[in-house]
Every structure is written in C-alpha cells, then in structure tokens.
Amino acid sequence: MAKFTEKITLSLIKKIVIIAICVGFVLFGVISAAVSWSSYRDYYAEMIERKRVYDEANADPVTVMNGIEITYADGVEFYDNGKAAPTKNSFSVKGLYTVSGREYEEELSDYELDIPDDFAQNGGTVTATYVHEETKMFDEQREVITDNGTEIITTPVEKHFQRTFTASMNVSLTEVRPEKLVVTGEPYTVCYRENSLFDKTGMTAVVAYNDGSVYDNVDTDDIAVEENKPLKTTDTEVTISYVLDGVPVKGTVPVKVMSEDTFTDGEAVELLVDGGVSVDAGKALSTARADVMVRRSNGNIVRPGESGYSVSFDGSGGDAIARLGEDYIATISVDGGISKKFGVNVVLPVEAESGVLSGCVTEETGGMTVVSGIGAGSSLSYSLTTSAPTYVDMYADMSNGYIVGTGDKYYSQNIAVNSFMQVYVNDVLRATDLAQMPVGGPYESKEAAHADIRRVHIGRFYVTEGDNTVKIVFRNNTNGLKDCDGEEPFGKIDSVGFSAEGAEIFNTFGDYVGDIEGSLSTPELTASVQSSWQNMVDPFIVGSTTDGTYIYYAVGRSISPEQTDADEFYKYLYPVRIVKYDPAGDEIIGYSSQFMAYSSSEWAHYLTVKLFYKSGYVYAFDGEAKPIKVRADELGGNGTAQFSAADEITFPEETVRLLNDLQFSAENQKYVGVGSDGYVHVYGSDMTEESYFNAGTSQPFRLTLDKDYIYVMHGSIWDNGSFRNALYIYGWDGRLVAQTDMDFSGISGTSGTNASERALTQVGTSLYVAYRGWSSPWASAVFKVDFAHAESEEKEVLSLGEYAEACADKGAAMKYGVSQVTASRINGTPNYVHGFCTDGTYFYISANDGTSVKIYKLDMSDRSVVGYTAAYERADDWNNADYIYYRDGYVYVVKYDGNGTVARVRCDDIDMNGTAVIENVSDGIAPPEGKVFKSISYDVTQHKYAAVMTDNTTLCIYDAATNGILLEKSFTWHTMLGTYCDENYVYAVYETSASASDGTTAGILVFSWSGEQVADVTLKNLHSWTSGVNVQGMCEYNGETYFAVVHWGGNGLRVVKLDFDLSVLG
DSSP, X not given: OHHHHHHHHHHHHHHHHHHHHHHHHHHHHHHHXXXXXXXXXXXXXXXXXXXXXXXXXXXXOOEEEEEEEEEEOTTOOOBSSSOOOOOGGGEEEEEEEEETTEEEEEEOOSOEEEOOTTHHHHOEEEEEEEEEEEEEEEEEEEEEEETTEEEEEEEEEEEEEEEEEEEEEEEOOBOOOEEEEEEEEOOSOOEEETXXXXXXXXXXXXXXXXXXXXXXXXXXXXXXXXXXXXXXXXOOEEEEEEEETTEEEEEEEEOEEEOTTTOOOOOXXXXXXXXXXXXXXXXXXXXXXXXXXXXXXXXXXXXXXXXXXXXXXXXXXXXXXXOTTOOOEEEEEETTTEEEEEEEEEEEEEEGGGSEEESOEEEEETTEEEEEOOOTTOEEEEEEEESSOEEEEEEEEEOOOOEEEETTEEEEOOOBGGGTEEEEETTEEEOOOOOBOOOEEEESSHHHHHTOOEEEEEEEEEEOSEEEEEEEEEOOOTTOOOOTTSOOOOOOEEEEEEEEXXXXXXXXXXXXXXXXXXXXXXXXXXXXXXXXXXXXXXXXXXXXXXXSSOEEEXXXXXXXXXXXXXXXGGOEEEEEEEEEEETTTTEEEEEEOOEEEEESOSSGGGOOOOOEEETTXXXXXXXXXXXXXXXXXXTTSEEEEOOEEOTTOOOOHHHHHHEEEEEEETTTTEEEEEETTSEEEEEOTTSOEEEEEEOSSSOEEEEEEOSSEEEEEEEEEEXXXXXXXXXXXXXXXXXXXXXXXXXXXXXXXXXXXXXXXXXXXXXXXXXXXXXXXXXXXXXXXXXXXXXXXOOOOOOOOOOHHHHHHHHHHHTOOOOEEEEESOSSOOTTOOSEEEEEEEOSSOEEEEEESSSEEEEEEEETTTTEEEEEBOOEEOSOSSSSOOOEEEETTEEEEEOSSSSOOEEEEEGGGOBTTOOBOOEEOSSSOOOOTTOOEEEEEEETTTTXXXXXXXXXXXXXXXXXXXXXXXXXXXXXOOOEEEEEEOSSEEEEEEOOOOBTTTBSOEEEEEEETTSOEEEEEEEOOSSSOOSSEEEEEEEEETTEEEEEEEETTTTEEEEEEEEEOGGGGO
C-alpha cells in the first residue's frame, strides 16, 4: 500500500512538474510574445511618425490665399486741393497667404482699383479687387466595365477656379496749410561786419504748403526778421517769418559774419544786370532800362548808382530810335574796370483793350481798363510791325481765372496757359507756352482774385518783316476744369506785349557753352595759331592762369636740374619765372624773377607748375611745395618782380602733391583742382574740400574755369606730328555738359613736331592751349580755340512738316544736318527701344529686355536715366510696338498685347526706385471696329489725338474733348512705327532699309489735321549704321526735331537732331 501510494505520489509530482514546465513555457511564450508585440508596436509607431515628418518636410508646400490688405504707399498723402488723383502707385496692396501653416504676404500688382468719382473733392472709400487663380486636385470616380464586372476607378483630376478678394480703406483729404517759408533768392548782403543788422533787401521767398504747392506772391516787405539784433561772428543764419492766411511760417537765411579786423568789402568780381537791358519800341536807345549791380568778392551785391556805371551803344548813338527786328548792343562799364556787352531787348507794350475784341468786353477796375467777360470763342487781335524777321516773346498781364473756394477764402490754382488759350500768328496756329498760370490767395472774394493781375508768358513766335497779326483765341479748358461757380476758368487781361530779344552776345567761352547746353548740341571747335613756336623769355611753358585779360605763363628751360636729398616727389628743382602775356596783341608785357619749382623727373619736358590768380596776385608753389606770390601789376618789368611767401594759402602738402593744376574762381570764391587720381576737386574759400567728381579719364591734366563751367583738358593724342586734346566741360555740380576734341592737326607749324600740352587758359570767348616742343623746335606755341559757329541773325526754326511743305512748294530738295545728341547708349537703358516722347523737360522711352517693358525717364542735359517704371510683360522683343505719347502730366503707352491696350503712368511718379506702375486706361479713345491701335500721339494745341492702326494702312484723328473719331484715313501700306503730332501736322514714321550709301534712313508720312497727306519724306544718313537698325519715332523739343535711332543689333538707342538748311528756300 505504501509503495502504491509512493508510486502515485511520484507520478503526480512528475505530472505537476511537467505541467508546470509546460505552463512556464506557455507563459514564457505569451510573455515573450507580449513583449515582442509591444516593442514592435512602438517601433511601428515611431516609423509612422518618421514617415509623417519626412513627408511633411518633402511635400510640395500648400499655399492658401486668405485675403488682401490695402495701405498707403510710403510717403503718400492726399490733400484737399482739388487735385487728389490716386493711382495704383499711391497704395500698397498685399496678398495674405498661409503656406503650409505659416503666414506669408506678397505685394500684388495685377489688381483693380475702384476710386470714387468725387475723390478729388471729398476723398472716400478706395477698394482694391484681386482675382486669385487657384488649382486643386480632386479624386474623380467613375464606373468601368471589365471582364469581372463593373469596377469603380478613382482618377486624380486638376481643377481650376477663381476666388475674388477685396479690401477697402477710407481716405480722408488732408487740409492744405502753409508749412514753411523758403528763400528762393538770397538777399544782396550775405557777408556782414559784426554788430551789423541783417538786411533783407533783394531777398525773394515763397511759402511752401504741406501738399508741395507754393505761394509765390510773397512781398518781401511783409517778411519779418526774428530778433533783429546786431549780428555776432558765431551767427550762421537768421530766422525770418511770414503770415499767410493767418498761419505763421518760418524760414532761415544763411549769413557770414566777420570780425571788425577781418571784414572787407572785397573787390568787384562780376557785373550783373537783373532782367537784361530793355527799351520800348519807338523810344530812343538812351531811355533803355538796366538794373545794374556788382557782385563783390565777399559775395555781397551792391548797386553802383547811376554815377557808378556808364552805358554806350555799338554802331548807333543813344538818340537812335528802337525798332522791333533791329539788333542793338549795349556795353555797360562799372568802376573797377569791369565791362560787359548785352543785347538790347526791344519791347512793344500794348493795352489789351486797344486790339480788335470779339466775344468780350472792357471794364474799369482798380483805376485800369481790363478786358473781361471772356468765354469760349472770345478773341483778341493785335498788329505789330517789324523792320526784319525775328522771334518775339509774347506776354500778357492777366489774372488767373481758375478760382476755387467759398465764403471769404478764395484761391487761384494751377492751370496751364495752353489748356485754355490758342494763338494764331498771321492766321497760322502756333503752340503756346507749357507754363502754369501764377497762383495766389487767399482772397476775400472771387472778384478780388480776378483783380490780381500778374505777368504771364504766352509763347515765342516767329514774325515776318513788315505787318503781322497775332490773334488770341480762348477755348473750353482741355482738362475740363471749372471755377468755384462751375464756369470756365478765364481771367481778366490788362495788357499784352511783345519783346524781341537783343543780339545774341557771347562775353565768355562759357556763354557759348550755355547756348549749346540748352540746345542739346555737341560743341564744334576750331583751332588756330595764336603764338607760333617761340621763346617766351624762356623756351618752355609749364603752367598758366589768368586775370580775365592777361595770361600768366610759368616758363622754364631745358637744363640739368638741381638734385636734392628730398623724397622722389621733390627730387629735382628747376628755375622758373612768370611771364605776363597779352593775348589780344600777342605781346609779352613783362616777367618776374626766378623761383625754383619742384619735379619728380630729371627730364625738363615733364615739369609742370601750378599757378592761380587771386585778388591781384599770381600764386605758385616753390621747390618745397610752399605757396608763394607775386603782384600781377609788378610784372611789367624784366625780371624785377619778386616773390614773397603766401602764408594765407593753407592747402595741405598732400593736396599740393595730388593736384596737376589748381585755379581760383573769384565769382564763386572757390578753388578747383584736377588731380593725378583722375578727379576734379572743389575747395571752399577756406581751402577745405567741398566736393569732387570723376574727370572722365585717367589723364586729366590741366583745367580752366568760369563762373558756370569747369574745363578739363586731357592728355594729348599724338599721331605723326598732328595732335589733339580731349576737352571735358562740367558744371560746378559735376554734371558732364559736353565732351569734344580740340584738334590741332594740320595747323601751320605743327607737322612733324613732337610736343606735349602744358597749359589751358580761358580769356574772353576763347581757350588758349600752350604746347611745348621736346624736339626741334625747342620752344612753345599757343593755340587759340573758338566755337565754330559765329554770331548771326536769328533764323526761323521750322518743324519737319513746315520745312517739307515749303520745300515742295519751292520745288527744292530738303537739305539738313544731323547732330548726335547721344554719342553712345545711355547707361541703364536696354537694347530694344520703341517709344519716344518728351514733356518739354525730360525725354521718355519705352524699352524692353526681351519680354518685359519699362518706361525710362531721361535727362538729356547730362544724358542720364533719372527714373524708370515697374515692368509689364509683352509677347516678344522683336515686334515694333509699345509706342508712347505725353499728355497732361502722364506718359501713355499702347501695349503690345494683341489688343492695343492703352495704359499710362504719371511722370512725377517715375523715379529711380522703379516702382511706378503703368495702369490700363478704361475711358479713353477706342479704335474703329475690327482694328487695333499700334501708336497714338496727342497735341495739346489742337486738343486732338492721331492714331495709326496695326493694319499699317489706317490713320484716325480723334477729338480729345469727346474721344470721338473725327476722320478715318487710309494710306499706302508701310511697316509703321511711332506716331507724333504738333499743332499743324501729324507724322507717321515707317520702316525703311539702311544702306552703305544712305546710312540709317527713316520714312515719314506727313499729314495735315484735316487728313491730307502733305509729304512722304525719306530722311537719310541719320546715323552711319547700315544694318540691324531702324528709326522708331520722333518728337519736337524747343521747336526742333529729334529722332530715336535704335540699333537692335546691340548698340541700343541714339538720339539725333535735325538742323534744316533754310537757304534752299531762298
């Protein structure tokens, strides 16, 4: 029993152990599986998260547009002046986006702007509307029958839709108020002795409003001087004040105050005649009027009084009777030895009521008789007789009729003369002035505003010998302006007048430069021998200066120099003396004793000496670069005049080392030097540098100057014994006015001569260039350089249409010269230029770089880009399109978009920021049905448009008052380019082929405004280019004709001017 029990126990234990082991294995497996699953699950979750992060990081960003916002553009404010005219350039419109959860904003341009019609009067809500194009992917499901039955197939589909966003802002107009007093003309006294009182005599000023406009009728007597107490040497400015419309405004006037022991009146340096010399027609020349003044070296202007100056008349005595068309020359001389010639202006004043009046009346007001009651269609006709053909400037003493305001405050506002007035000379319509009428106010009534008579320039017109008729015709304002009572803005006229300018007088070389600068011409110079190769006491001229009459030459000779222990700059010393030379008589007056001048070269022909003239002394620098001086009036002897130290000249040694030449301007009280660094340096009277500018090349060598210009001569170009020098002419502000050559090739005595330039001097109307020979002959020569054109009587300037029609009438062939206004591509302009126009001050071009177009604003005085617009896209760079025209402060463009869309940009918005937007115009002229604009032009005198269509056979004339078509004209097919019009003609430029014999050519169809084709002109040799070139357009500037020659082969734009030869007309 026990054994049996033991067996049972052992068997049970085995089973239990086995079961336990099995359970253990099971538990181990379960636990292991549970642990493995948990690890796997965690791993899987981690992988899923990593994938999500990776997908997010590498997925295409999802951009969602949420809206737009509109704000003012920087610096924009609208004023309650009746002129508020918002454009897209006035605002910043931004799109508001979410990009993959991040906020983002972007400037928009392709939006529409809604502006209230009465915004200029009341402001209001401005709304921007933007249509956003969106693309989204959708899963599109469709049933497909297969062998297995019907299946559902899912396909991703791209869908496009639009969302429209708007944003608005309420714009309030800011009240116009006086802001500051601005001095526009310094008083006559600018330099004071200490303890003197400020003197405002001669000062002119305007009040600037916060909207940028000005009030220019400030009476100097009403300007107060704040704290007008004795001036101290520490005072640098004086505060002045004025009250306008009850609002006080202040300004400052700079002054210089000197101590009792340092103040000096200085010497007379310039003769001034304010307004020129004038005499009334029919009166003796002795009655001529001249406001004579003298500027002294301290900057002060004084009137010498009638006993302090004298007037004489060339070729006729003072008893001669002045007549329109005759030239009279007056010479005015003042104490101090200064004299100057002036052309005498002959003036014919006419009372307004003395003419033939139509549609208006006369009235007595304020003790004078005026013409009033003027309306659209009213006219005034006047007769004038001249003794010879001449130009006359026409003026009118009249009030501004564009009056705004209510109650007891009325103001006259800006309005262009040519917007309401036309002038016919001998029954031919002539363009009037672009000037604005003077503004004023506040006035207590509209009647008081109409009584404010001011002088207004009407225009400049050519009249023939004998009797002439000038007729003023009034019309409805071309801009639709009305006065405060809703009436046309016509004022009242007291008198008219005609003034014939006196003979064109050139007292200095700078007068010639000023003449060509205004005409955008390149100066043409001629050279002649002034003094042939000779010894001027010593053989070699090495420097020069002038007092305006005499030239002072530094001269030396070729000897072995003294060698010093100084550094390389001062290593060699040469004996030099100053020679006083009279260019008028080619005569040596005398010379100084010798002084030692420094040089870095042992070769004498490299020696240069800096001289300048100031206050009766000739200054130089000695062998140690120390300033020395000699009295100019003591240079009459032979070597007796002695030098003394010039301690008042305090230029640092490094400045003396730097400069190749140095001169002093008495009129401007400044020094100018040209340096070996390639720059022109301008120094104040205290010899501290005020400015500098690039001299054009790395070889600026010598300079001379006058009160308006700085002339820099560059190193000579020597070729087989013939030589020439580049001459760069700069304004005192550093602008390059002209660049030309002084060519001495072929002048007697130059052939086979090895020489180099040593001096440049201006005396009167000539430049004098001194060369020194460094082979036989061992001597110096002086050449005289003058302008090629001589003074001559004024001739009529004809338009292209007038000249072509006159030549056709005479049976004469057209003859003309071509002047290049731009000799190279203007920096910053693209290769492809199409549009070309002017606003009378700037030129504008439309140009593209391949697919995008910008409008560029050009200043032709220095041939520079002064602004450009934002770009818009065009189809390609090849087609002739994107032609432009100017009207009322805007440049318009006909876009190359297949529709001939007209767009515009405000001229004042075009600057170097390049942000001005060209906006489409929705309410302008429209082409005939089925046709598309190619080019458009506008003339303010006619107040009409002329447009050529893309069919290249259709010309349309539009009335700008109604935008209606006046006529539709067909012409022979040509590849048409730009269009231009003036007051009498319409010009359509078309493409012609250049050739080796004819150079760059242009075809121009000339039409009258009635649609008659007057001429088909082919102009040849507008440039030497014979391929890859065409003439894209034309315009008129100051009455002369300009063309845009475009070399699409790589050279870009050239602007050329035509000079018509009138001799072929007899």
